[in-house]
Amino acid sequence: MSASAGYDYDDTRQLIARTVQEFARKEVAPGAGERDATSRFDYGLYRRLGELGVPGMLYPEEVGGTGAGTLAFCLAVEEISRVDMSLGWVLWVGAGGALSMVRGTGEQREAWMEPFILPMVRGEVVSGGAITEPDAGSDTAGAKARAVRQGDEWVINGSKIFISNAGLENCAFVSVLAKTEDGFGLFIVPTGTPGYTMGTPLKKMGLRSADTRELFFDDCRVPSYHLLGGAGSGRKQVVGSGFALTRVYLASQGVGVAAECLDLALERARTRVAFKRPIGEFQYIQGMLVDMYVELESSRMLRDKAARMHDQGERIVREAAVAKLFCTESAKRAADTAVQVFGGLGYMDETPVSRYYRDIRASTIAEGTSQIQKHIIARELGVMG
Numbered sequence: 001m002s003a004s005a006g007y008d009y010d011d012t013r014q015l016i017a018r019t020v021q022e023f024a025r026k027e028v029a030p031g032a033g034e035r036d037a038t039s040r041f042d043y044g045l046y047r048r049l050g051e052l053g054v055p056g057m058l059y060p061e062e063v064g065g066t067g068a069g070t071l072a073f074c075l076a077v078e079e080i081s082r083v084d085m086s087l088g089w090v091l092w093v094g095a096g097g098a099l100s101m102v103r104g105t106g107e108q109r110e111a112w113m114e115p116f117i118l119p120m121v122r123g124e125v126v127s128g129g130a131i132t133e134p135d136a137g138s139d140t141a142g143a144k145a146r147a148v149r150q151g152d153e154w155v156i157n158g159s160k161i162f163i164s165n166a167g168l169e170n171c172a173f174v175s176v177l178a179k180t181e182d183g184f185g186l187f188i189v190p191t192g193t194p195g196y197t198m199g200t201p202l203k204k205m206g207l208r209s210a211d212t213r214e215l216f217f218d219d220c221r222v223p224s225y226h227l228l229g230g231a232g233s234g235r236k237q238v239v240g241s242g243f244a245l246t247r248v249y250l251a252s253q254g255v256g257v258a259a260e261c262l263d264l265a266l267e268r269a270r271t272r273v274a275f276k277r278p279i280g281e282f283q284y285i286q287g288m289l290v291d292m293y294v295e296l297e298s299s300r301m302l303r304d305k306a307a308r309m310h311d312q313g314e315r316i317v318r319e320a321a322v323a324k325l326f327c328t329e330s331a332k333r334a335a336d337t338a339v340q341v342f343g344g345l346g347y348m349d350e351t352p353v354s355r356y357y358r359d360i361r362a363s364t365i366a367e368g369t370s371q372i373q374k375h376i377i378a379r380e381l382g383v384m385g
Helices: 011-038 043-052 070-083 085-095 106-121 234-271 283-311 317-347 352-364 370-380
Strands: 126-130 146-150 153-164 171-180 183-190 196-198 212-223
Touching: 011 043, 011 070, 011 085, 011 352, 043 085, 070 085, 070 234, 070 283, 085 126, 085 153, 085 234, 085 352, 106 126, 106 171, 106 183, 126 153, 153 171, 153 183, 171 212, 171 234, 183 212, 183 234, 234 283, 234 317, 234 352, 283 317, 317 352, 317 370
Parallel strands: 126 171, 146 171
Antiparallel strands: 146 153, 153 212, 171 183, 196 212
16 A cells, blocks of 8 residues: 555655655565564665665755655655664664754854764764653653763763664764753764763664664763754753654654555455455454554544644644654554454564564654653643643
8 A cells, every 4th residue: 555645745755655665665675574583783775775865855955965855754764664664763763863963053064064964864874862761751851861061061971771773883973862050951972972882782572673772971071062052952952843753753654564564464354264265254354454444544644744734844743742642553553453363373473563563562652652642732732731
């Protein structure tokens, strides 16, 4: 079921969806199961995404990007996630890390253009966002990592956990949220900076070929210009515009996984024979498949609305929360239903639905849990005092 079928996407977006879909089917899908089983990330695949121009969709032409926009990038994330959610995860986490640099001061853009911005646009490097701490997940205000100004440097101390991408060999830097005397700051910490160390990869239920680990900062020093935005603006950058956008990316992963689970379940229902009939002829199975389809259609419309609004420069805090909540929860149900339609075989790793069932579970937790999304929506509706 093509992402562009029956939707009002212009010719450019349809071409992007078809191009990435073809790449995903031919080059990403064949090794996805093995990468999951061995917890191995394929750097060559990510570089190929760069050659296709996928990371550069988010960046303006002045730095080598295409400026294709949020919806176009979401369609790409969707198609990749249909066959390998881990690669889609690395993409959306890692591709946008230099956007704040592009919007930074002249000094920042000049200093970061060659080592960070241009390589990220080309898909040669990724970044990570070091926000979550052992005692501060969705409650970012509870972060305890600290940054103290000493002359022309910031000195960072603290730890972060469940951080994506940092341990990948092509990760150039992480953006670290830390307390300062003015509130919170968001700091660029390049990989290899003295005082910045990483724990071993965390063992996960799913997303096994995506890197996740704990990070430690012990008197880690970075130049003063490594502070993104104004003093005290770090948490606003993360909770406001940052999370709103990444929630739309996560919603796109949900759309992709749900679409693939539906296609696989439909094929299984047509070909699996029980009681001398294809199981798709039984009404219980039909009802399950119809529920999957209706929720998928609803998901894509909610995701598209949020992405289009962002492309138009509108505020999307509420729309992003709605899309993230519905798309990820419905994708979780879709994966569960697909496993059920496959029966015992669906529980085995020989079938992709087993991997999708494990992978999608993280989507209702990351970037704010489903419960936090409901809190945000209630606040945006004016329910809270």
